[in-house]
Amino acid sequence: MIPVANQPFRVLVVDDEPINLQIAAVMLEKEGVQAAYALSGVEALDRVQAVDFDLFLVDIMMPGMDGIELCRLLQENPRTRDIPLIFLTAISRREVVVQAFEAGAVDFISKPFFGPELVQRVRAHLRIRDLQKRLEASVNETSLQILKSVEVEEELRSSQSQLAEANKVLENWAHRDPLTGLWNRRKAWDLMHYEADRSDRYGRPTGVIMIDLDLFKQVNDTYGHDVGDRMLVEVTGRLAELVRKQDILVRWGGEEFLVVLPETDQPGAEQLAEKMRSEIAGQRFEFAAEQLTLSLGIAVRMPGQDWDQVIKRADDALYLAKESGRNRAIAAAGL
Known part of the structure; x- marks a missing residue:
């Protein structure tokens, strides 16, 4: 289960293919995450005005407003600019990947989804998001709480290090044949x-x-x-x-x-x-x-x-x- 603080995390999944939304829903709900869905960038922008989300999972290739444009608009909005965004796409061209990160994405998951990879990446970024929110809140506390903020910051660094290690492992397995372990x-x-x-x-x-x-x-x-x-x-x-x-x-x-x-x-x-x-x-x-x-x-x-x-x-x-x-x-x- 994905660890939560005081309430379940909320994730907005944006994809124009309903089947992809259903697959993501099953994976996220098993982890205790509250998932909301949008079939387009315009619908996603409407949803973020009414609900505070902790993470965005966004497809790049969508009709009308694509995922990269949606990411740029979310980055311009003070309400959503600090919310991590992970791109979901079957595109592997390096120039598109570079554009995605330049637009503000924090991670990239290839389609079709590899269940454990999706869960691990979402788990890591939600944990970092939770720690960031707690760290921000600690800034307003009294001097007696300074030690607590230091501990949270160290925990954040540890989580980021764990994410980097997890990324290395997942990247390696993304290049391996799952049966034989050989290069794919x-x-x-x-x-x-x-x-x-x-x-x-x-x-x-x-x-x-x-x-x-x-x-x-x-x-x-x-x-x-x-x-x-x-x-x-x-x-x-x-x-x-x-x-x-x-x-x-x-x-x-x-x-x-x-x-x-x-x-x-x-x-x-x-x-x-x-x-x-x-x-x-x-x-x-x-x-x-x-x-x-x-x-x-x-x-x-x-x-x-x-x-x-x-x-x-x-x-x-x-x-x-x-x-x-x-x-x-x-x-x-x-x-």
Whole structure:
């Protein structure tokens, strides 16, 4: 439960999609928060004239007045300028994120909502809001209450530090696949662009291996998705033991994995791919009778080459490996 002082916190959720309001309502009400809702920026401005809120959750993309404009107007209003505002949006472009913070937002949550993340961020900002209000009230107290205000300020600093730590943890998990703990596809692109810059600067190749679990659908169909998930986790652990610290191991999607190998040429990538293939082919999984195998496609990014084309070559090689009978590693032609 979100801690409260003398009365429940009030949160105004502004989103033009009713389903998003319903999802937020369920999460907030479980935490003992009184939630009010507005389907537009204009409706939100009307609500803040009648009710004192402790936090705003605002969608950026709304017809008419968007979330950033609403944030600016709330910042200009003495009644609402000190109330924290968290943006909710599926937009991830950096320029939009910068605009959001410049407008006065204190935080940013990506859609679709990750329940624990939403609750933790709301909890942290409501706690800070409560401490700020208590600190402001303490200014008007007598000198005998000065020590109390110091304690509240220290508590506020502690809460802000906890929020910073929580943000680091949540940011890390936002970039991880929840089942395997590997980097997800979105984070992988950031890491790959970084490696491309290094490759271009020093003129060194980057190996790429695209991996697919052969006939994995049969495992799910025969034993159920729980066993399939256990098998994915087991395969992840075995692949992770074979890569170097600087290599990038990614769950690319479903039963597909991607390995990016900095400063690795085609023979080096082929050698690792064969190790991976033989490691999985030589193991039995206690929770499934079938022998699991891998098909692997290998490509190499040379300095200056486009990642999309390199990934396509690796994917084409993977397709050829599966068409050629599976349980094999094939390098892309024309490198």
